[in-house]
Amino acid sequence: MNRSRVAAFFSSLSFFVVAALVAGVVVGALAQDADAPLVTSGLGMIEALGQVWLNALRMTVIPLVFSLLVTGIVSIADAAATGRMAGRALMVFAILLVGATVYAILAGLGLLQIWPIDPQAGAALLAGVPADAAQTVGVAAHTDGFQAFLASLAPANLIRAAADDGVLAVVVFAIAFGFAATQVRQDLRRPLATFFEAVAEAMVVIVHWVLLAAPFGVFALALGVGLRAGLGVAGTLGHYVAIVCLSQIGLILLTYIVAVVWGRIPLGRFARAVAPAQVVAVSTQSSLASLPVMIERAREGLGVPQASAGLVLPLAVAVFRLTSPVANLAVCLYVAQLSGVELGLPALIAGGLTAIAVSIASVGLPGQVSFFASVGPICLAMGLPLGVLPLLLAVEVIPDIFRTVGNVTADLAATRIVNGPDEAEEA
Template identity: 55%
Template sequence: MKFLKTLSVQVLLALALGLAAGAAVAWGGGAGGARVVEAVEAVGGLWLNALRMTVIPLIFAVLVTGIAQVADAAATGRLAGRAVAWFAGLLAVSALTAIFLVNGLLSVWPVAEAAAAALRAGAETPLDSAATSPDFAAWVRSLAPANPVRAAAEDAVLPVVVFAVFVGFALTRLPDGRGRTLLEVFQALGDAMIVIVRWVLLAAPLGVFALALGVGLRAGAGVAGVLGQYIVVASAAGLAVSILAYLLAVTVGRVPLTRWAQATSPVLATAFATQSSLACLPAMIERSRDNLGVPPRIANLVLPLAVAIFRMTSPAVNLAVCLFVAHVYGIEPTPLQYAGAVLVALAVSVGSVGLPGQVSFIVSVAPICLALGLPIELLPILLAVEVVPDIFRTLGNVTGDMAVTAILARDEPEAAVEARISRQA
């Protein structure tokens, strides 16, 4: 069967088999079986470390090139600059939405303490591995790293992100295209890291099976309920962003609800089937022009730009993942940690656009976890069930892309004239 050949399905099956096998060993395997599981689990630890080694260089490389791309786009004209401004504002709203939604949802529907304790034990991550947050003065000072290399070595993600943002903007300001050579170097570095991550992810079924085996040994099959709760929480964050984009299109873009639903329904069907905003681009352009009356000049500029640098659901769902991990570990981030996490989430949402799904999950979520002072040992397990939340990510992304396009078209004189002609016809 063809669907069994996809990596996502293989990883999901590996997770289920690992949990079941670990639980079986815990039930009747004895001390010998437990030692075998622990030996196999070391392979999972090796696989996790192979993923971790690429996070800092990859996030730095993609941020530098992504920020330079945003700066270049904003400088190409008034319409592109307005689009970038809308993208930035909506990404910030997306991040804040996740913080309030997820914390509110988990206060009403908390992670069961017994299940959380079992999952923590399965991941073998001590609670004191979380970093403490400095006071405000120290936090402000830390934003500009005195030694970027040391910050990277210590997994101090926020200073690394700030340094990468400055480097990205600075390279676009060098005269005579001198920054282009260095940008190409960072592009090559990022591409090389992506190749390494793809190599590592080829072994994802084995790595996830090995990690899940240890989780199943210590946590048992009861961890399935926690994973189901995670799927609901992460998907709810993506759904909330989709609803927000809908409301913006109807209220700010002034598109009648029925017309908007008719225009977006084929695009959403494509998004559901492909989980790829890029695959939805032709349908988004066609529907925006033909059904929403967006002038081709606007649709042909804004929508490709949105696909290139804008993922509206990225901050929301990535923060939802991290906040769920925080609730599992019983960690309450401080306001300063939240502020740092939002800044990191906004930055990586730009840098991770265009990366493959499994790669973008690691490069986007791990830095936010580190900014919040959270362990990342649970991320491979959550990656295995990312198939469902990823659908809601894509639905929200394409809805946001079309909503911004409709809003920008509303204020363009060309769009107003064409809309009036359409109504008269």
């Protein structure tokens, strides 16, 4: 599959999805004002079509996440075996990811406490979501405490857990399976990793096919929202975009602080070094496309040797997405408040662990694919409904820009931290 063509396809698809969202809400609102019985009577069929499209996406979540986790862990283990610097880089990535996840939960809850969702607007938005899609599922939200939560991590029947959307249990098993795969003989490990890589690619192709119908699916769901909620839903979607973007902006600012303190570099120098890479990130929304300028800026602006930059930055692009848990958890926390789901500590831990795991699994996927592959499992692990996600996907264009900018900034910060200051700076 030609990745540049796929990226171009999804870039053009985003326009049609946004247009379908706007058209669906407007047509629904006009039908509501006009009291059109024909449209209203056909709402059930329209919602059914939207639900079929949503289910087609959901059916790929478990096999896609499992396969990507296994191949991701095997690739990380192989990278760590290549040398001390690669191992140190992976350690830095892990520490930063854990810190970002803790920040994501605190920032998401804090922002929604300071600037909560308008209850009437939120209820109006949910009123347009089909009833079946609005049901709360998953294990984490139904646990009564840590004993039940811990028991859910290792169910007696993994297949049943997967069928019941027990995503966290599947993620735990996939991680264990992936590390176990790194311990088998190389002649056995290679075909095993290749098999799961092929499964993941096949799932991406299926998602690709399903997303071809995204404008129709989003239009069907948005029409129901427009009929029930009217044009007021635009304010809720704008509020959602602001919350997710603010969470990521806070992470980007913290990344500057981490680079200065841990990377031992002046703030002004780091800011000047990363700015050109951030500009490329905004224009391309791709960390991979930003890689050449990142390597150049690491060498010229951050004082990182060419050999170090050439090792750490490609590794970062391959397995390190710092904004993934932040943006994905911001989405899930928004869905929780929107749906009126009270999240206890077990649900937050389940969401955080799943967010870290799928941050590896979602690497290299187009934005629309990674949105469902990342946010869907976290929602399921936290016991949250998925029905509203297609509408949030339609406005993902703006948050996705901050995802890429944050990842590029974090990649360069991590590269500086791994390499440390040069001899001239230490002197």
